[in-house]
Amino acid sequence: MNPPESNQVVYDPRGTVDAEPRPISKRPASLEGLRVGVLDNTKWNGRRFLEKTLALLQASEGLGEVTYYKKESFSKNAAPELIGRIAAENDAVITGIGD
Amino acid sequence: MPEAVQKRAAQIETVDADADLIEHYYERGFSDGLPVAPPTPEKVEAMVAALGGEPDFLEGRVPPRWGSLTREVLAINAVMAGCLPEYAPVVRAAMRALCDSHFNLNGIQATTHMACPLLVVNGPIRGAIGMNADCNVFGSGNRANATIGRAVRLILLNTGGGWPGELDKSTLGHPGKYTYCIAENEEISPWAPYHVEKGYAPEDSTVFAIAAEAPHSVTNHISDDPEGILESICSAMSTIAHNNAVSSGSCAVVIGPEHAATIAGKGWTRHDVRSFLWMNTKNTFADVSFGHRYGKVYNRNLPRWYGREAESRIPIVPSPENIHLFVVGGEAGRFSAFIPGWGHMTNPVLRAVDSGEPAPGAICVDGTCML
Numbered sequence: 001m002n003p004p005e006s007n008q009v010v011y012d013p014r015g016t017v018d019a020e021p022r023p024i025s026k027r028p029a030s031l032e033g034l035r036v037g038v039l040d041n042t043k044w045n046g047r048r049f050l051e052k053t054l055a056l057l058q059a060s061e062g063l064g065e066v067t068y069y070k071k072e073s074f075s076k077n078a079a080p081e082l083i084g085r086i087a088a089e090n091d092a093v094i095t096g097i098g099d
Numbered sequence: 100m101p102e103a104v105q106k107r108a109a110q111i112e113t114v115d116a117d118a119d120l121i122e123h124y125y126e127r128g129f130s131d132g133l134p135v136a137p138p139t140p141e142k143v144e145a146m147v148a149a150l151g152g153e154p155d156f157l158e159g160r161v162p163p164r165w166g167s168l169t170r171e172v173l174a175i176n177a178v179m180a181g182c183l184p185e186y187a188p189v190v191r192a193a194m195r196a197l198c199d200s201h202f203n204l205n206g207i208q209a210t211t212h213m214a215c216p217l218l219v220v221n222g223p224i225r226g227a228i229g230m231n232a233d234c235n236v237f238g239s240g241n242r243a244n245a246t247i248g249r250a251v252r253l254i255l256l257n258t259g260g261g262w263p264g265e266l267d268k269s270t271l272g273h274p275g276k277y278t279y280c281i282a283e284n285e286e287i288s289p290w291a292p293y294h295v296e297k298g299y300a301p302e303d304s305t306v307f308a309i310a311a312e313a314p315h316s317v318t319n320h321i322s323d324d325p326e327g328i329l330e331s332i333c334s335a336m337s338t339i340a341h342n343n344a345v346s347s348g349s350c351a352v353v354i355g356p357e358h359a360a361t362i363a364g365k366g367w368t369r370h371d372v373r374s375f376l377w378m379n380t381k382n383t384f385a386d387v388s389f390g391h392r393y394g395k396v397y398n399r400n401l402p403r404w405y406g407r408e409a410e411s412r413i414p415i416v417p418s419p420e421n422i423h424l425f426v427v428g429g430e431a432g433r434f435s436a437f438i439p440g441w442g443h444m445t446n447p448v449l450r451a452v453d454s455g456e457p458a459p460g461a462i463c464v465d466g467t468c469m470l
Contacts, residue, residue: 006116007113007114007115007116008113008114008115008116008118008120008137008139009110009112009113009138009139009140010110010111010112010113010114010120010123010124010127011109011110011111011138011143011175012109012110012111012129012175013109013129013138013172013175013176013179013253013254013257013258014129014164014166014172014257014258014260015109015161015166015167015168015169015172015257015258016166016167017164017165017166017167018160018165018167019165042399044396044398073444074444075203075205075206075210075444075445076203076205076206076444077205099211
């Protein structure tokens, strides 16, 4: 066994992450009658994906009021104010990428 | 080993004196695929000192993992990449550019597109640290170019978490994701350097960062006038396959020294070159919308003021200023290159090495003044 002073140091090149993880809300057991927000990421195929997903859910789940929202840019996070509005005005939200 | 060094938080463990550290870093997953130079306390300390000391000083947070880029973490990655301490200020300027919110590194790291940051260094630091701006400028063979670019990539992987398939979802990637760092050949260029065009003094040093695809060669051995050479570059720009065609944004063009000499020899300025390129690309809305073959297209990624008629011309980028022009390469050979960008989702960023701000007032370069 080597004495400690002759050991080699290993460095961690990653740096710490100081942000706290925030989990997404639990999924509701049923969407029936719930207010549903649809967040469009502004991509061509994203919108088509959301429209078809919504149509399927409306047919099978009997959704309540549906409200559409748009992100400012598909490559950036939705603005905190927009997320706040969606959270206040809906019980569930549908979003997706679709490149 | 001094006690102060032993207490550093980034030192996660010690291993036996005869352990193979290169293999150890591979096992920990801290490599870009190539062997890293194992950091030692002495080398890390020297790199931190080159950044001004204060190892815990936070230089930025690197998305999408948002790891804290302290000077010590920057130094560790720079040593691993093979950098000398005198390269450290360039790596820092590059990371400051990349962490500017206008650059949208979060999107660039995660996108399915192949873009990654291209770094272009200007000013006296190029010579001071022995960067290559000459033959094979985009290729291998120069320590400063290779390891500055690699240090940035290691930070994007280790600190930013841009590991392939995890937070980096690029379908294809490109070779610049190992290293993608060049210097402008200011000595051979007939025009003022890029950073001077942007208002810095010639004695300032800067790093320019743009999210970019790989360079596309432009061959023209026949034209003895600016128009002919630039038409060849326009031809490379006029495809519907690169991201600028459908997502606008910014791009880079590098003019080889022989082409630059011909163009400038006819009295053309950098602004003339950018304007000609902007004016003469050939894409139309019918091209980029596939003639509505797959459904009616508006394309929200293109500026509102572009026409949407079939024959409407669709510029590659919204204005000549969105074409970032550099003179690079060896003195022989009639070649230039077009380097497509990522799109409107990012803005290129220019940052001074160490301190330094652009000079105040109108920017006048090569006889062209812009207020």
